[in-house]
Amino acid sequence: xxxxxxxxxxxxxxxxxxxxxxxxxxxxxxxxxxxxxxxxxxxxxxxxxxxxxxxxxxxxxxxxxxxxxxxxxxxxxxxxxxxxxxxxxxxxxxxxxxxxxxxxxxxxxxxxxxxxxxxxxxxxxxxxxxxxxxxxxxxxxxxxxxxxxxxxxxxxxxxxxxxxxxxxxxxxxxxxxxxxxxxxxxxxxxxxxxxxxxxxxxxxxxxxxxxxxxxxxxxxxxxxxxxxxxxxxxxxxxxxxxxxxxxxxxxxxxxxxxxxxxxxxxxxxxxxxxxxxxxxxxxxxxxxxxxxxxxxxxxxxxxxxxxxxxxxxxx
Numbered sequence: 004x005x006x007x008x009x010x011x012x013x014x015x016x017x018x019x020x021x022x023x024x025x026x027x028x029x030x031x032x033x034x035x036x037x038x039x040x041x042x043x044x045x046x047x048x049x050x051x052x053x054x055x056x057x058x059x060x061x062x063x064x065x066x067x068x069x070x071x072x073x074x075x076x077x078x079x080x081x082x083x084x085x086x087x088x089x090x091x092x093x094x095x096x097x098x099x100x101x102x103x104x105x106x107x108x109x110x111x112x113x114x115x116x117x118x119x120x121x122x123x124x125x126x127x128x129x130x131x132x133x134x135x136x137x138x139x140x141x142x143x144x145x146x147x148x149x150x151x152x153x154x155x156x157x158x159x160x161x162x163x164x165x166x167x168x169x170x171x172x173x174x175x176x177x178x179x180x181x182x183x184x185x186x187x188x189x190x191x192x193x194x195x196x197x198x199x200x201x202x203x204x205x206x207x208x209x210x211x212x213x214x215x216x217x218x219x220x221x222x223x224x225x226x227x228x229x230x231x232x233x234x235x236x237x238x239x240x241x242x243x244x245x246x247x248x249x250x251x252x253x254x255x256x257x258x259x260x261x262x263x264x265x266x267x268x269x270x271x272x273x274x275x276x277x278x279x280x281x282x283x284x285x286x287x288x289x290x291x292x293x294x295x296x297x298x299x300x301x302x303x304x305x306x307x308x309x310x311x312x313x314x315x316x317x318x
Contacts, residue, residue, distance in 0.1 A: 033280065046090065047100045052310050054108050057081075063206050063231055063316035067307040068103045070275035071124055071212060073234055077203040080113040080171055084199075084210050084234065085124040088132055093122035096276045099283065103310025112137045113171055115155070118212020119143055119196035120184040123276055130155070141166070141173050143182060143197040162197060172202040176223045178214035180249050200227050206316065209233040209263055213272070215248055216255035220262035232315050233265035236272030238286035239279030246279060253290035257297050260304070267315050268304045275309070 056074055058064045066074040071085035088106050091097045115137050117125050125146070130137075130153060137155045144161040158166050160175035167173070175197040182195030198211045200223065207230045209223065214236065224230070240252045250272075251259055260268040273286035287306050294300055305313050 044097070046098045049101055049103065049310050052104060052108070053312055054105070056104060056108065056312060057110050058312070058314055060318055061314040061316065062204075062318055063208070064312060064314045065232065065234070065269050065305075066104060066312035067269065067271060067309060069098070069100060069309050071118065071236065071272050072102070073210070073269065073271060074104060074109070075201070075208055075210075075232075075234075077171075077201065077206050077208065080203055081110050082114045082116060082171075082201055082208075083109070083112050083133075083137075084116045085118055085212060086115060086129045086133060087123060087126040089126055089128045092126060092276060096123065096278065099275060099277070100309045103308075106132050109133060109136050113139065113169075114173060114201070115140045116173070116199045116201070116210055117142045117146060118178070118198065118210070119180060119182040120146055120149060121182075121213070122184070123278065124212065125149060125184070139168065141175075141199065143175065143195045145182070145195040149184060160197065160199075161194065170203060174200045174202075174227075176200055176209070176226075177217075177219035178211060179217040179219060180213045180215065198223070200230070202227075207231050209235075209265060211235045211251075211259070213250060214259075216251050216259060220259045224262060224264045228264065230263055230265035232267045232269060233260050233263045234269045234271055235259055237270045237290050238273040239281055240286060240289070241280040253286055253293055256290070257293060257299065257304070261297070266303075269313075270304065270306050 056066050058076060061076055062078055064076040070087055072087050073084045075082045088102050134154050140155045140157045142157055142159050144159055147157045147159050150157050160166060162175050162177050165172055165174040178198040180196040201208045207227055209230050235256045236251055237253045237256045239246050239250050270290055274283055290306060294304060
């Protein structure tokens, strides 16, 4: 069994706190076992990766890097959501598939959006890697405590607060999750999670980060009608009785998409790390099975492979 270092244990204590609080100690042991099994396995390499992600023919395009990491192009500006380019998160959960884009191929990034402080969404190692390319870093309330030495200008955004630079407006919007990074943070980091709406040149993109299904989607739609794209998590699914408190499954993601009233949806947060009892491929398969029931198709609901890119609004 791989030796666990201090960062490993801190990451596990954060997960354990959430599970044990719900009386789910046995689940924690199963998650730990599945993650330890990945440490000895090879990360799957992609047959090819896009080297020039800027799309001159696009007003709005998105490239799924993996997990919750999405490179979004809005005209001449790029944003990057929850970037994770490291081989592991918390040094305990290993990537199943390599990032869909190499760090050296990232264009200049106007804004990095971090939805919450968990290791698979706020990756300090990744921020170090991409820092020379990033102009601004957005974090939820309390988030700057974990980036004290960042060379990037950090901005904390409590819910419904906004920040605008050069016509790019970022607004924090409500989601339903939990945000503490370590178990000792849980008493004071009670609001350290958020979704975002990004607006630029009349385009509007929603990024949900991690969230359960709740009223926040309809509230966001009322404030931001006419969303062009909703980037929504479709996993983890199992065990549903535990995951439903903080994560949408494929059906709930589609419900959220309809509540948001967005033109298009991009599925994310699946098949990159082991963070549930889901089988590889389960979440996108279930999502595809549900599309007919919702009278939707993959033109409206994009299910991309790692490294896949799509133009949603052409010039």
